[in-house]
Amino acid sequence: MLRSLLTGITVLFCCAYSFTQTDSTALQGSSIDTEIMDSLGLVNPEVQKKYNLGVNALNSNDYMLAIQNFTEVLLMDELYTDAYFNRGMAFKGLNKIDEGVKDFDKVIELDSTNDEAAYMKAQMFMETERFDEGLEAYLQAELLNPKEEKYPYYRGVTLFQLERYEEAIEAFTKAIKIKANYAYAYNDRGSAKLEMDNLEGAIQDYKTAVKHDPKLSFAYNNLGSAYRKKQDYLNADKYYSEAVKYKKDYFIAYNNRGSARMENGKHDLALNDFKMALELNPDYALAYNNQASVYILQEKYEEAVTACNKALQLYPEFMEAFFNRGIAxxxxxxxxxxxxxxxxxxxxxxxxxxxxxxxxxxxxxx
Amino acid sequence: MTTMLKPIFIILCLIYGIQLSAQVETPFDKKLFKEQKDQFKEAMNHIKEGDNLLFDPMIPRPRAAVIHYLKANEFNPNSSELNFKIAQCYLAFDKYKMKPYVEKAYKLKPTVNPLCSYLLAQAYQLESEWKTAIQYYNIFISSANTPDLQEHKKNATRKIQECKNGEMLEKDQARVWIDNVGPMINSQYPDYAPVISADEAIMVFTARRPDQEIMAPDGGHFEDLYQSIRYSGDWQKSANMGSPLNTKGQHDATIGISPDGQVLFLYINRKGNGGDIYTSLKEGGVWTKPQPLGKNINTSAHEPDASLSFDGNRLYFTSNKDGGFGEHDIYYSDWDTDKERWGEAVNIGNVLNTPYEERSVFIHPDGETMYFSSQGHNSMGGFDIFYSKLVNGQWQKPVNMGPPLNTPDDDIQLVVAGNGRFGYYSSYRQGGHGEKDIYVVTFLGPPKQPILANEDNLIASIAEPIKEKTHEPELVAEGANMAILTGIIRDKKTKQPLKASIVLVDNTANKVIAEFESDDQSGKYLVSLPGGANYGIAVKKDGYLFHSENFVIPEASGFKQYKKDADLKKVEVGESIVLRNIFFDLDKYSLRPESVNELERLHKLLVENPTMRIEISGHTDTRGGADHNQELSQNRAKAVVDYLVQHGVDKSRLEFAGYGESKTIISDGEIAAMKSKSSREEAHQQNRRTEFKVLSM
Structure with a gap:
């Protein structure tokens, strides 16, 4: 579980970072046309020159040089918000969390509307597994910009991964209040509800998610899983099939549909699905394990051992595969x-x- | 042969040749075998000899008879009468061989014998061809109109029901493996009726091997008892148990053994009183001469089976004496401690007993599962093995253990090890070592459900989903709900094995359940502890400090086997023991009522040693505050001293001390390294204790 959690958190960070890259600028202020600024008499040309050197260094991932330049800028102009922000980014690049946080806090002190500084702080905390501080930083970002739906959403995702489902549901609900057609938030709230065994609530949320985004394959997959948990195999099959319709290479949905079919006693159909999942992803250990489960029920124990062996080759700490191989x-x-x-x-x-x-x-x- | 006769002979040969190949009824009529007079005569002699053996009014000998009949059948295989006789012989000792003969007899001449269709139906039933068997039983019923066939007609109706039972039972095969127990036990001769100690350390069985020169009247060897010991999981070469268990020129058969392997039950039929139950005790490493059980058990009727309860206080046995529900019934008798004999036999009742045969009773060491064989209930043919559970003092409706353990033939004498995983019985199966062999039955329990691995509950922001948490199905504990405690009792200093008394107490009921003794040669002991109780076990021997253990065996906890060697300490200054059966309320120092037996043992020790001074010490585990633990342990030690003083022990002889968590038996580091929560909890339990130490004598 810890492994999955850490993987999840890391991936979350990647996604969050990508969100920043697309929706706003990673660097604040960017480099400045010194001639124009100089002619207006607004900035000190020396400051500007150092600032631009810092930005260039940051863009080429030379964080030490970037820090040196921004520090020199700040010695000359201690109220230069963008220099604090970008030095914070450089510290982030060097994984110097405390120094980075200090800079982002300074940004917020100087500019009480700068929600991105709070967001960057959150990311840095998440990256170093300082989850509680990360959650606080997300909340700070939400306070600084109450209209941005992504902050409560990402807070919700973090809470979900920390298995604090009730709080996650509140956070997703907040995101939905900001953006009523937020399909991802509906989907994720559904998953949190499912974790709390609120099957009906989960189904409702997943359905709302696909209503707002009719090609949201993972929401269909989740719908399938919710119905599988209800042992409503007809609907489970239907929604898993929708998932693979919108995402042809969706091996996870094939694997899940196979499980639903196996639980419904359709062993041969289940085997076909597991086979398909493995064709799409030959390294998918879960499908080998599930193949083994069918073989056990079909009393094909040697085949089951072989399938478990493959699963364990791919994932040597696969508890279910050890368990099933023991049965076989x-x-x-x-x-x-x-x-x-x-x-x-x-x-x-x-x-x-x-x-x-x-x-x-x-x-x-x- | 004259030239004139030649064409006639050829024609006859052709006619009979055609007849033979077409399997037309060809009776042993000399007119039909004029050209084979000598062979015909020889075949007739064989038939006559076979008849003499099969229909011997003293002892029918079908094994010998069939050899003659088969020789005659080589000459003329198309006599319905001869084929029927061969089938009759095989029915008596090797039923699975009778089918081709009775099938042929019926095909050649269905009316060869009024019982032909009945026998044919039986042959089909034996091969689980249920529908065909029913068809022939019905044919028999419709044709059996004479008075002498009415009993068979009644049986046929019952057998139709057996076939229907078989059809039903076959749909739900028991999850067992049945494996030959191997050549260390089985021989080319009949080996059967195994009995085992609860821990499967000893197996005693009956075999008919050529260990005696004299042959039994039935042409086989006399029955003798054999024993095999299991070492490192393997059965060792079986050996004849010799005198006094085995006797020359007599049948000696085993029928039961006590769970600790110290008492053997035998079936002996020497006085012409129908066959009785005898018992032999292991004393000084040797078995005593078998003695008949009392009149409350043995009667003039037939008592062929016996099984002793885990506490040795109740004997289950079978008898066909008058007053039962049918033929052999299951009875029990309780040990009368005052009169030192078995009490009045009580019929176990008609939930288990039927108007038919009940045999081979075996009470499991868990005290709540009985296995027996019956021709009644929903048998699928002959004796089937059933089990029944004791719930709230009532035996429940027996459950047929089903195929493959049960077959349409007789299935008897199943004994089950204490762990419930393995059973032993004898069967005549293909691929054995010869005749009947002993087989081990492995009970696999309910099917183990494989676990699927899925990824669902996906959240949108995560490129790779979280793997679904595994939801494992709830398991029912496998095996019997009981524990077996084994070990060796020795002198602590000399390491010499000791014969000591082992007292088993139900702490909750404050009741002594049983008292056993360890083996005087090896010091070994075995105690069965059925589930659902808190047991106190005290090992006592004069001149030694007692040793106590405590086991809580919850209901539905599965099977556990413990090995606890006890090195008894002589009553000497400086020696100390742990009082495992003194209990306090949680975080309190008030003595719980179930401590009384242990306190009384301690009290008795002090009375027997009037100059002895002791220290009672209290110890806790390391959980909770050190100061609190110290105070608690001090108060608990004082509570024990107070009890002894209240019961007349002079205060000056008693000291007490509380050591809190300062003297643990198992360190925190060792506990932390333990893999399972239950092991860690057991370790903490070892640390929480009350001890006493001899200060002076």
Whole structure:
């Protein structure tokens, strides 16, 4: 779980960063046409020159040089907001969080409307897993710019990944209040509701998401999963199929549809879906594990062991694959091998595997 | 042969040749075999010899008879009568071989014998061809109009029901493996009736091997008892148990063993009183001469099965004595401690007993599961193995254990190990070592559900989704709900094995459940602890400090096996022991009522040693504040001292001290390194304790 969480947080940061790149400028102020400014008598040409050198260094990822130039600028003009912001960006590039935060705070002190400085702070905290401070920074950004729907949205995403679902729902709701047709926020609120076992609420949100964005494949996938949890396999199949209709290479949806079909007793159709998921992504360990699950139900234990082996080659800490391989090995009368696999699954967090490890099947071994 | 006769012979040969290949009824009529007089005569002699053996009014000998019949059948395979006789022989000792013969007999002449269709139906039933079997039973019923067939007609109706049961039961096959237990136990001779100790350390079984020169009247070898020991999970080479269990020129058969392997039950039929239950005890490493159980168990009727409860206080057995519900019924008798004998036998009732046969009773060491064989209930043919659970003191409706354990033939004598994972029984199956063999049944439990891995609940901002949290289905604990406690009792200093008394107490009910003794040669002991109780176990021996253990076995907790060796300390100055069965309320120092037995043991020790002075010390685990723990442990030690003083022990002989968390048995570091929460909790429990130490004598 920790691994997934960290992956998620990192990816969130990437996405957030990308959002900044597209929706605003990473650098504030950019370089200045010194001649024009000079003719207007607005800036000190020396300041301007150093500032421009700093911007160029930042653009070429030479953070040390950028910091040196912006620091010199600030020695000459201590109220130069953009220089603080950009030096903060350079510190961020060097992963010097505390120094960067200090600069962004200075930006906000000088310019109480600068929500982007707060947002950058949030990103830096998230990147270093200082989640509580990151959440505070998001809230600060929201206060500075209450009309920007993305701040509560990203706060919601962070809360979701921290498994604080109730708070995540509040944050997504806030984003939706700002932007009524915010499909992503509806989708994500639906997922938070699903985590809280509010199946009906989740379905409603996913449906609203696809109403606002009818090609939102992952929302269809989520709808499929919600119906799968309700054991409404007809609707699960329908929505997973919609997901793959809008995203032809959506191997996750194929894998999920396979699971729904397997749970519905349609083993051959399930195997076809897992096969398709693997054609689209041959390194998709989950589909190998699920293939193994079908093979176990079909009493094809040797095939199940082979599929689990592949899953474990791709993901050596795959608890479910150890668990399932144990089942298949037991049925092949390799009880010792089965118990070793359950022991591994237990160490990876499976409670059922712990029970098997402590059962007479394993304790009665020599 | 004259030239004139030649054409006639050729014609006859052709006619009979055609007849033979077309399988036309060809009776043993000498007119039909004029040209094969000698062979005909020889075949007839074989038939006559076979008849003498099969229809011997003293002891029918079908095994010997069939050899003659088969020889005659080589000469003329198309006699319905001979084929029927061969089928009759096989029915007696190797039923699975009878089908081709009875099928042929019926095909050649359905009316060869009024029972032909009945026998054919049985052959189909044995092969689980249920519908065809029913068809032939119905044919038999419609034709069986004479008075002498009415009993068979009644049986046929019952067998039709068995076939219907079989059809139903086959749809839900039991999840078991059935494996030959191997050549260390099985031989080319009949090996059967295994009994095991609860921990599967000992197996005793019956075999008919050529260990005796004299042959039994039925042409086979006499039954003897054999034993195999399991070492490192492998059964060792079985050996004849010798005298006094085995006797020359007599059948000696095993029927039961106590869970600790110290008491053996035998079936002996020597006095012509229908066959009785005998018992032999293991004393000094050898088995005593078998002695018959009392009159409350053995009667003039047939008592062929026995099984002892985990506490040794109740004996389950079968008898066909008058007053039952049918043929053999299951009875029980409780040990009368005052009279030191088994009490009046009580019929276990008609939930388990039927108008038909109930045999091979086996009470599991969990005390709440009974296995037995019955021809009644929903048997699919002959004896099937059933189990019943004891719920709130009532035996529940028996459950047929189903195929592949049960077959349309007789399935009997299943014994199940304490862990519930393995059972043993004998069966005559293809691929064995010869005749009946002993098989191990592995109970796989309910199907294990594989776990799917999915990615859903995707959130939009995340390029790669979070893997779905695994929702594992809730599991029911597998195996029997019980624990087995085994170990060796020794002198702490000399390490010599000791024969000591082991007292098993239900702490909740404050009741002594049973008292056992460890083996005087090896010091080994075994105690079964059924689920749903808090057990106190005290090991006692004169001249030694007692040793106590405590086990809580919750309901539905599955099976656990513990090994606890106890090194008893002589009553000497400086020795100390942990009082595992003294209990306090959580975070309090008031003694719980279930501590009484342990306190009384301590009290008795002080009474028996009037000059002994002791220190009672309290210890806690490391959770909670150190000061609080110190105070708590001090108060708890004082509470024990107060109890002893209130019960007459002079205060001057008693000291108390609280050590809080300062003297743990298992360190925090060791606990932190433990992988499972339950192990860590057990370690904390080891640290929370009350001890006493001998200060002076």
């Amino acid at each position: 090995k037991e049925m092949l009368k390799d009880v010792e091998g089965a118990c070793a696999d359950w022991q591994d699954a237990f160490l990876l967090g499976s409670e059922n595997a712990e029970q098997y490890v402590n059962s007479p099947a394993c304790t009665s071994l020599k």
